[in-house]
Amino acid sequence: MASSKRLAIVVTHPIQHFVPFYRALAARDDLDVHLIFGAPVGVQAYFDEEMNAEISWNMEMLGGYSHEFLEDARPGQQPSPSWPSSSKVAERLAAFRPDAVLLYGYNQANVRRALWWCGRNRVPAMIISDSELLQQRGGLKQAVKSLLVRLVYSRISAFLSVGDRNEEYYRHFGAPADRIFRSPFTIDEDTYRAARADRAALRAQVRAEFGIPEDEMLALFVGKLSARKRPQDLIDALARFHAGHGIGALFAGNGELFEELKARAAAENLPARFAGFVNVDRLPALYAAADVLVHPSQADPHPLITSEGACMGLPMIYSDRIGAVGPTDIARDGENVIVYPCGDTAALAEALAILAADPAQRAAMAQRSLEIFDELDMRRSVAGVMEALDAVCA
Template sequence: MPTRPAPVRLAIVVTHPIQHFVPFYRALAADPGIELHVLYGAPIGVKSYFDKEMQSEISWNMDMLGGYSHEFLGEVPANGQSSVRAPNSPEIAPRLKAFDPDVVLVYGHAQANVYRAIWWCRRNKVPLMTIGDSELLRQRTTTTRMVKEVVVRQIFRRYSAFLSVGDRNADFYAYYGAPRDRIFRCPFTIDEITYRAAKANRAALRAEARRAYDIADDAIVALFVGKLSSRKRPVDLIEALAQTKGSRKVTALFAGNGEQMEPAKARAAQAGVDARFAGFVNVDKLPALYAAADMLVHPSQADPHPLICSESACIGLPMLLSDRVGAAGPTDIARPGENALVFPCADTAALAVLIDELAGDDTRRAAMGTRSLEIFDELDISASVAGVHRGIDTALARPR
């Protein structure tokens, strides 16, 4: 086995700054065994931008760029969004050469700059790792499946190590040919400092948020966090609450915006469901809404590994997730029967039964919340950094 350099020069190639990943980069930069440099394709998200699915102008109330070495390879694409084709940065090759990495980490396998990084690493015999949240739950056309069988398997042959964010993601890697002994758990990170502080101050934040949204202190609150789009199925929560039969009435609290906002409001009014709509809630205000809730409900029909599950676990919430949410698994952040309950996607009657069960059982709800806290401690940012180190050791040990 070759001697590991100290520190390892790790380059990360990613499309743009993403609020959830910034704490991960800071933690890697603070690790004495790693010299980190992040190559962003474009400064998307650094300034305010319009999110089409959220239907909101978004400006993140957090420092996105401090605490780690980084550079931008180009400007924001014309449509303001990242895609398979953009950013597409010829500058990757000279910038990687200038940094001279020992290992390169890319996100996923279907983006222009990933292909550029793959070819640079191949030409220069630099080991390459990948991280992503792809899973096998999503329904795909026959053509897409056939193409992926060929293309993804070929791409995976170029990776020396695979960093998985959860059980479903690890299964995806293995299905397309990644050896299990080269797949290492590296949970997606959240703003852990902020959320742990919110957990410590949960009672005060809970009372404050409930006053702000006119929710009674003794009400049971089911929280929905995310884009109010058809993909996330927010109206399913309203439909389920309309079918609940338990003795305790449940209030829905929606944090997010999108094209399903008005249909959700209309259905809630029609069905007599008690619901609050907060609209888009920025990252600095969102922990208080988790603190105000008693359970997270995520009925999405396509969500590979939503960070809201990690945020919920850090606060100590039980979760109700559709079976299309890729964060549920025996060693993942949402563990069925422990801190999470899973229902068939679009089955609002089944969701109603689970809501009634949790709403009517304070002891069970508290036990699941405690389990969420324990699971988050297993999968916190230190676990993410440890996964990177295991991947680096494996990548450096493999033949170039």
């Protein structure tokens, strides 16, 4: 058997959605993977300002893969372009002796240090990101960014793409098409598949907890209740229906708009429930209780809730500012998602009404979500990494 390839991954901190991905890579006999984290943010409890909640993930974050931390976490500080920043990056990469280095984005101090080390030592650098062109603006700032991104990309040997919009971004800034490899962002799919198998019981449990009638079509919103995510649009859509229309919503998340939205729903007697911050171990049950996933955000490159919803077999309603929509992506317009113009709450209400009136369409979209997720699950993510490694190590 051929010798194992050695892959170093440089990232700011452990991120709950990606931990199963690291374990899947580490489980391969033909790959020796090592994570170099800037700091242990997320391993201990921390306060998320946009979520307006203290976060402590109820899952094992560090087991099952080789890793190290370059510095300690600073109380209350969140990763930024300038932090973590450790002079040990080069030393630790040299100690591991990788055949290639995988970088998360390019706009972070330790990533830039790693990219410099790769160039100096002629080690192929690979990149993964969820960047897309939906939010791009013109002007001098964009022109400068274009020059910088093209310079960075000229030093990258392989590009891991999470979806169609992401691939467009890579190509726009000069990435060669034959150096782009699909490797979707991952979720804890074992947990979600288990929840799907127990969906009926979880659905009944959650609906009883929040007083949701069994025959109500429940729209689920998952995310921070902030202006950027536009949760108020779902409230506005609900307000367009008369009482007893059979459409309701459940909001899973906290943030600056939490109290305002909750007060409005109560004042107008709208069928909206608010779960607050929901930890990762609890979240699959809420998907099980839902009939459709709604994401009205005005800026979201490739939200991981899309994969979670698809894994649970949910139809989706998304604004046209969501970067996860594409013909070969996890959300496919006309197949498992209805796309509407961001901010157009009448169009959002119409989409809800269409699905509420047509259970057969909901069922068909749900089945497509399951099928599409199976195309883009952990196997595809790991295969993309291995394809990229074969290309850069040839």
